[in-house]
Amino acid sequence: MIFRNALNKTLRLFLRITLLFISPALYAQQTSFSVIPEPVYIKKGNGGVNISPATTINYPDELKASGELLNEAIRSYTGTLLAVNTRPQANQLLLKLDSVVVKEKEGYHLLIEDDQILIMGHDQAGIFYGIQSLMQLWSLHTKNSLRVEKGEIRDYPRFNYRGMHLDVGRHMYSVAFLKKFIDLLAVYKFNVFHWHLTEDQGWRIEIKKYPKLQSVSAWRDGTIIGHKKEAPHTFDSVKYGGYYTQDQIREVVRYAASKYVNILPEIEMPGHALAALAAYPQLGCTGGPYKTAQFWGVFDDVFCAGNEEVYQFMEDVLDEVIGLFPYAYVHIGGDECPKLKWKHCVKCQQKIKENGLKDEQELQGYFMKRIEKYLNSKNRKAVGWDEVLEGGVSRNTTIMNWRGEQSGIAAAKEKYEVIMTPENMLYFDYYQSLDKNEPVAAGNYTPLSKVYGYEPVPDSLSPEQAAYIKGVQGGIWTEYMKDEKHLEYMVFPRALALSEIAWSDKKGKNYPWFLEKLRHHRDFMNRMKVNYYPYFDEITSEIKPGANGTPVLTLKTTFPKGQIRYTLDGSVPGLKSKLYQGPVLLNRSMVLNAGLFVGNKRSGKVFNQAFLYHSAIQKKISLAHAPAGKYNFPAGLLLNGIEGHHRFNDSQWLGFSGENLEALIDLGALTPVSHIGINVLHYPWQRMWAPKKLSFLVSVDGKEFKEVYSGGNFDLNGINKVRAKFPLLNVRYLKIIGENIGRVPVGGYGEGEKAWLMADEIIIN
Template structure:
């Protein structure tokens, strides 16, 4: 291979990769350079390279793999500039000009298989790597040096020297196509999205209770029956009563389509890891072959979400024969080292009473049903190992004993991953509280319905997949991480885009960029160009990062609230109102924290070029007569919801997220609170606020009593309000009582807990929560 005179500079840059330190990115102010994920070493240079109709892309002769990379790059350049450079298969002359050169090198080895060096000069662009993987990834960097919006040639690319490689080996995104089927065209587009963010693993969730999406030729009924359901749940799971759309939904991928997707991914150096769920989440399979269950059924392909008792029978040899048939065909379709076998959320209810399962436990000398699951997983692992493959499972596969060679995907926090790493097993981190992209990413009052939780852009960016409690040796078992996109509440590709973008950009930097180079403010700045790229590509990304986060902090000595606004986006101005009206670019501009001493309905929004981006957020500050007064409770709240009595009179209101820190709570017990107004005064209105989330056993009170007193001993009831019990679903409710003006110093609020969940609810018979927030007196 022939390299020109600039390669020594690239070599010296690349050698720095082994030293683990880089600060060059900030040496020169170059706003035109905005790369995500941030490279390890980036040094701006003088001048620029001009792309025009005569620019050519050079790759070594007789190397079709590199030519494919060059062709993709040339097509991307055409999209950005309107001009497609000619791809030339030959080594360039030393002083060749106006070329983009792609070359393989064997030095330095610190680049690894995915690292690359990139040198942009006024004469040429040189991209070098040890492996084609690195060249492809480097070509994504070149694309980010192009204008974010399509521009007619000639186009200039800033001169720069880059040496780069990833922090983690496994950089992934997951897509669930069972809850809602996604067309193959979108699956390919999704793979393109991974590639542009330098991710390298696509976890394809193909089977579940709600649908079987992969053609298995030996068992064709799996897609004839299991790929289709008769109806789908409308709204949120906890919207009660549950209703359905009565529309047939489904679909599946033929083996030819899967081969095409796998090939498409390979051309982008992305590994496709299929997931075939077992032993739980299998109702689509049981609806097709009920003989594989512990009971006779009948079963149906589920139209709602959740965890179901019916699983594969672990005592039935036919189950394992069936799964081996399936996996043989899966292996033939997917060349990936790993096959994901699920293993999560598999209730042991049926196994405990199944004669076949109990016989298996006895015959195998197992202790209990947890060890039976371990037996199940280990048996499948042994089969896959015999075919040259490895298994991955969700962290439940730790229960009952981990299979000898299994890799653990830790989703219930990091505990499972830490435990597996300590046992010297490979781990993929994917904790729900950081990288589940089906969680809310903004103000839930403004966001489309999704499952629960909150993972805004800033939280995703803050994630570090390597737990500090692991030793240096144990940390080696953390292969990387991925984000999961479960589609219960994502019925179509555009909704998937909304939930994945822009959080995928934060994920990419978490997994690529060294920890010491991560910088949240810098990332927000670089995202300004990334949003322009998303716009140019027609991606339906969420504007949630532009939502104004309103922080209100009580200032007791001044009986005020300090208001601070922030966003997860850079490059915007914040305008706000205090009367509940919609803000405009002519409203009050936010320049820093300010104080409120009077009641206000605050609405704030992010503006760019005079236009509101996304939606304005709303907060209420209630400077009522009881604000910041002493509150006495008849009984202490439960430790799980004990933010202090001040939360009841701080002028602030909780949200429908009952874990937002505003709610004071009781399990089964009632609330009795007395507010001391400090002096006798006239009052005519009392209100109290509650939240309901029946799925978490949080109910509105069954009765509320308001009473007043001048001496704190003799109370007079002014209103008793009974709850009809007909209000269902997730909600926040303020219950107010108005009455003729009355003299009082003390106000008593008594709210009676439902106590035990009524029979009509899924949580029937269990103790209920009563959660209360602001007690307002006027």
């Protein structure tokens, strides 16, 4: 049976529908011949073949490493190495290079027939990826043999760059784990490991010319407890740190090369430099003293861009980095560099004057251009975060657009090579579930479905411009990932979704099919001892307008055979609870709990949603200023009956960057009102400040308004629930005005930058 790319559109659609209803035995048979990431072409045959001790393996000398890798993988299952036979014969595993038949770089053909299993590759990387696919297809048959379904795969990657980033500055991980991490990247056909080696909280690479980077910069005196938004900050007072020796780095580089993974090293500059400044304070604008950071964030103390010693330091560091990493690219950071110290630094201001620069922004451009030019002189190319575009870099620099898709689009239009890395889609330090018991994460919400749905080549680019999109990458920032198990929990299976974005033809992507493969694939991840997130079929919800303005809540799960049962009184749902068969009418305040049942057992976590009914639910609302950035949500969320969580990751909080909140609500008719409320966030360590003043106004005609409440000082750290009561009035229109503080005040975190005003549910009764 042929499925995927071999099917015409009609038959493919029919198959996708049919997959939901076919028998478990047939479904298991189909998923047993499936690969992640999805191949370009896959065809299942009839029956299967065994890999037993009688099977031999055949490969030429140039494929000896791949042949030994395959043989060792077989032994890990069966306990037996296959005999190597250089003559063609039946019952044989055959590895073969053929760039004529397999035309695409890194491409392979895998053919599983009665008499042999053939892996043919365009190059050695193609052979390696063919082996990875075969390993996903086999299963233990007897104690010393494997079973593989017959069939054929023809495959090659969509993008040349398929990357995963890992920050070891905040928390570092053992060399053994790094090798396991590289193994996992290789299995899913990633070919770049972006190793983020320096940060404010720790310098993790040995630089022999600067020994204090090891003795001072690699260590911090303690680490913040909990999320940085919580105040006051508390610390564990446990000295934390370490670094990778140059010998260890060479070991990891060699290991990665054996798995066809390039390592992209990153040395942050000119910002995120506090750890380095702690060791060498003369490299900062003030001369210190400085201290390796104990908490997370962006710090004003950065490398002094006016100091020639800084450039010598960076060149010396890069010389040793280049000697360790053979990859053609070096990442030089460039992100989140405050210019506050530069504004008041005599050396920086002199550098601006000497070079005819306009401002501190162009000074950063000068800094990055010098470093880029130096790398080019050493036969290396620079990679930078998208901020490097603001100060100006040459088109030799590859751009990683972390702040959103638009910067990547703009860079591609300007003919920069781009690696798409938007944080709102591909950062795996974001929450993957809205369950309130999830371990603390950086913030925001990026479930598996959102990752899978990302398309890195926007329709707004012409074919010529789209050619500058060279690949895609996931980000792993480790502030809240203290150990290796937690890191795996946050990254997998979202990394598997990313692998299909990076490798597979976008026309062959199908989320229900991916999930079915993933359910089957859990045994494979268990064997590799991956502590993956197992709740990817959890219940999700959506509130929609219903009849007569009364909203309804819909529940769904991606698990095809599951039933949802729910309660409305806050109790835990059981087998006798109401079966979900359609939208739930939200005509009163309630707490809805729902469970996913497979057979007679509840599976996964209990879904929980509180709903607050009030007079303005689903009423018309308009905003004078649009919400901004990743908090740019529809105004209607302010009147949907759901109060945002203190983690502000549930897409309920609207954020106004430097602007006021000005909301106008039309109740549709004269309505008695005596209570108005709103929730606002105060998290200064997230640059989120409660409004300096809140005003509630009411009107009969929408022209003349009467103020019924005015107040300030909403400085409780966290959610401030502002509630006002006044004598009953018949009104139709209401205004809610929250005055943004504008800029973060002197001494505040992010001093001088635009402050966020974060608002959620407006409550009217």
